[in-house]
Amino acid sequence: QQQVKQSPQSLIVQKGGISIINCAYENTAFDYFPWYQQFPGKGPALLIAIRPDVSEKKEGRFTISFNKSAKQFSLHIMDSQPGDSATYFCAASSGSRLTFGEGTQLTVNP
């Protein structure tokens, strides 16, 4: 049973465009929501994270929007660049265990 649902599975964006990846969760006990970025041949690396007491967090071109009542959160990548091409995973945790979404393969065309 997938507790964190992620969409879309793949995304193609032109350079300079906005990339949006969405996640929905079921477990209301989740209290930490990170996003991980994975390049080919590498393990995932923490990109940005949010707690449910805030609705938005921004770090550079990356923004997480969080809607607690809808149990949804999303990653926005502004001014997308070819170097952003990677697989992105949302995740959620209660305690120290992370539950991951299915992943989104982002391709940013030059």
Next chain:
Amino acid sequence: DVKVTQSSRYLVKRTGEKVFLECVQDMDHENMFWYRQDPGLGLRLIYFSYDVKMKEKGDIPEGYSVSREKKERFSLILESASTNQTSMYLCASSLVAIQGYGYTFGSGTRLTVV
């Protein structure tokens, strides 16, 4: 930087073989995790450990076991490898016992069972 090292990048094993995947971290982290990564399924937790000689089942432990004899090393064992265990295996470690943040992943071991 924390380094998590997985001993093999690629492995090819035969059905029925006993397979050991090794993971070592160099930052004295208490927590260590084994995930498998499959297209369209994301990362699924197999086993994790909060301390030496301590282990807990994750979401998909069937067919796997683990060993943590030393703090820095966490081994994943496939007792009798099967073709449905062909996958990318990722090891991670973290310092903080509360909350899921601060995971550092290794680069993964791509296991093929033939």
